Ligand SMILES: Cc1ncc(C[n+]2csc(CCOP(=O)(O)OP(=O)(O)O)c2C)c(N)n1
């Protein structure tokens with residue numbers, strides 16, 4: 019195909035119908051903007067997603083972030099950008115292959131092709147200035163790529179983005195993203211006024227001149243697409259109930275911190291957790307809060323613990339490598355019973371691993387990381403909405419159970435944007451003022467309730483409550499004790515807290531058939547992909563269901579009963595396990611994924627697992643494929 | 658304190674604290690350990706300043722000296738090796754009403770916790786930091802510390818510590834935003850008391866380097882300082898540590914040193930022939946991090962809810 023010609027998106031994978039002369043109606047679309055770093059693709063995509071959400075679509079975004087700040091231009095590994103999936107219904111995950119991608123050069127597309135996120139029929143709107151670049155090598159690379167894309171069955175539409183932008187600005191590299199936003203608005207029949215408003219909001223701080231220029235670029239892109247690109251889609255929206263908010267998981271967690279009444283977040287920068295503190299740093303003073311950037315992760319958690327000990331339950335945010343450093347302090351908080359909230363935004367490991375990519379590799383370290391027995395509460399939100407509400411719950415649990423609470427999110431939730439019902443802020447969410455009433459000196463500092471292990475906590479300033487908190491083994495009275503009985507008792511009391519909490523939890527809901535061939539068990543950010551795969555498999559007659567765990571320590575109750583109703587239980591997650599048929603691995607040496615290990619400890623079931631460490635959010639297609647394979651194997655074995 | 662005013666009136670405070678009110682568990686340091694003198698001095702200061710025990714928090718790391726909080730009947734936090742300072746800063750961050758004393762050893766502060774030492778000095782929060790320098794790891798039984806004298810035989814360097822010792826006072830004087838550095842010795846109780854009292858009064862982080870005897874593992878390392886008064890250089894100044902006449906009599910070598918003179922402070926700290934005793938540096942006007950961490954303390958619920966709603970509106974579509 020030639021560059022100038024344009025083809026309608028003939029993906030054919032989703033039912034779509036073209037109205038006589040209007041746009042093609044489709045239930046959903048997956049759009050990507052991919053560029054070199056620093057060209058504003060993410061900003062354009064986020065704005066586009068926000069506009070879709072404003073028009074009533076469900077959305078989910080995934081950011082494509084290279085590990086370097088400014089990787090060389092036109093490099094494959096430097097692909098930076100965003101995926102926006104939007105549809106008529108609620109969208110819960112990134113989906114499978116993209117429908118349309120806007121690319122600022124052809125090389126960054128290879129970065130994405132290597133992630134296996136494109137299929138035949140993909141439409142590419144490609145900056146075509148490279149065809150006439152003064153460097154021979156660039157012209158050659160571009161021509162070769164076009165031939166290759168053609169072979170792969172992609173439909174390329176060349177767009178002179180830079181040339182068009184040059185008509186409005188001498189620095190087109192900085193304006194192209196707005197031009198793209200305009201093009202997408204035209205192609206997807208978005209309300210242009212929404213785009214213009216969104217941009218005036220985003221750039222409000224930069225002044226009217228900047229806003230005006232960006233709005234002109236949007237219009238230029240819009241007009242260009244209307245005149246030159248013969249693509250037009252309509253993604254109808256479902257009526258929305260009540261007010262909705264749209265934000266990403268890290269913003270939701272940051273808002274949750276404020277709504278929980280916590281006033282201190284102590285942190286050390288680490289991707290992908292840092293943006294919680296970026297968000298909070300700007301707004302926290304509005305609720306009297308403070309972000310403390312410490313000299314390292316150890317100091318950050320120590321500072322938070324100091325504030326908590328003195329009566330203001332504090333929070334620390336981090337990712338895997340930071341968790342490793344905080345481990346000794348977490349153990350102290352468990353031992354000395356100090357409330358604390360740890361928001362752990364997981365990324366790829368081990369070691370520095372895949373800093374900008376997703377993995378669920380911190381489950382075991384979060385639950386079992388410290389030396390000795392360290393029972394603590396660990397739970398994981400599965401949606402953006404839960405990122406908000408769970409932080410509020412976390413503070414309450416930390417104070418009620420006088421213990422650290424770890425909230426496990428991940429890079430996928432951190433940057434994924436999704437609308438959810440606007441929370442109604444409640445006064446009871448906020449922490450009460452520090453108790454400074456006199457303490458009954460007859461009540462020891464660890465007056466453990468035999469059944470729950472819970473005890474009230476004297477706070478500095480409370481007359482009569484003076485005690486010395488220590489990480490050494492201690493008695494009910496808080497006195498250092500090395501005798502066998504005291505240590506045994508202390509461990510038992512702390513352990514009972516988890517048992518007490520577990521008694522208050524409900525068994526997970528089974529989504530899909532209440533019984534059947536295969537049960538998928540997941541946790542965290544993979545909820546949407548698993549659900550979607552299960553729905554698809556069930557629509558094809560497969561007897562499959564899923565459960566999604568929120569509480570991991572203590573583990574939710576009722577698992578044995580649910581497992582008993584299925585022929586096979588398969589844990590699906592994104593951390594490492596030896597694949598089933600891996601060479602040199604047999605059933606004795608096979609290592610399971612993390613939740614699978616946990617479930618194998620806590621239930622009577624020989625659960626299987628499927629996982630990968632590709633650094634990618636889980637896609638429904640992968641889960642669906644595994645469901646088909648697993649059920650096929652079960653049926654084969656039956657025969 | 659209870660007293661009668663010049664017009665014969667007297668208003669006894671509702672609570673009067675005696676030394677006993679600060680008396681914690683029985684101290685279990687070795688006989689002759691210098692830590693005891695420091696403990697006594699701090700209790701006396703609490704009593705003399707009439708600090709309500711519930712408003713005092715003693716924070717420490719791990720080590721013999723870090724047992725300090727257990728022997729006070731106040732609030733205490735005996736945490737992790739090397740990590741007293743982050744905890745102490747956290748305590749102060751939202752509780753400017755608490756008096757925070759930090760007990761830390763030479764291993765605790767200058768080795769495992771060295772990063773926090775630098776940064777806590779720079780944060781300059783209102784803490785009284787007591788570095789108990791016995792020039793050895795005590796609790797773990799005689800391993801080399803960063804301050805162990807070169808050539809001194811330890812269990813990890815039986816042929817003698819290899820490198821020249823780190824100088825805590827010189828180092829601290831080099832940290833940006835340092836606001837108070839003093840030096841004293843456990844065996845001169847009057848000077849120790851006066852120094853810690855001045856440190857407690859200082860607004861900001863006061864760093865007090867205390868040469869502390871360990872009769873068990875480093876007996877004799879301070880012998881010459883103890884036996885030869887000529888080895889001590891007593892710092893005097895109207896803004897310095899008030900000098901007890903007995904102390905003045907004991908140490909013949911004196912120097913008038915303005916605590917604002919940081920260049921002179923560095924020169925003095927590096928002196929090897931004699932040990933400067935007193936306030937080396939004090940600048941009461943250094944910025945303190947608490948002004949930042951404490952903003953918004955006590956904000957009302959109504960104001961918070963209003964802000965939260967406004968913030969949610971920003972995300973509402
Ligand atoms: C993480 C960690 N590493 C090592 C130790 C062992 N440890 C306890 S105290 C100490 C050294 C104490 O020396 P110092 O700080 O000088 O205090 P001192 O006992 O001399 O008063 C060490 C190495 C520990 N408790 N924790």
Ligand SMILES: [Mg+2]
Pocket residue numbers: 720762763764789790791792793794795802
């Ligand atoms: Mg020592």
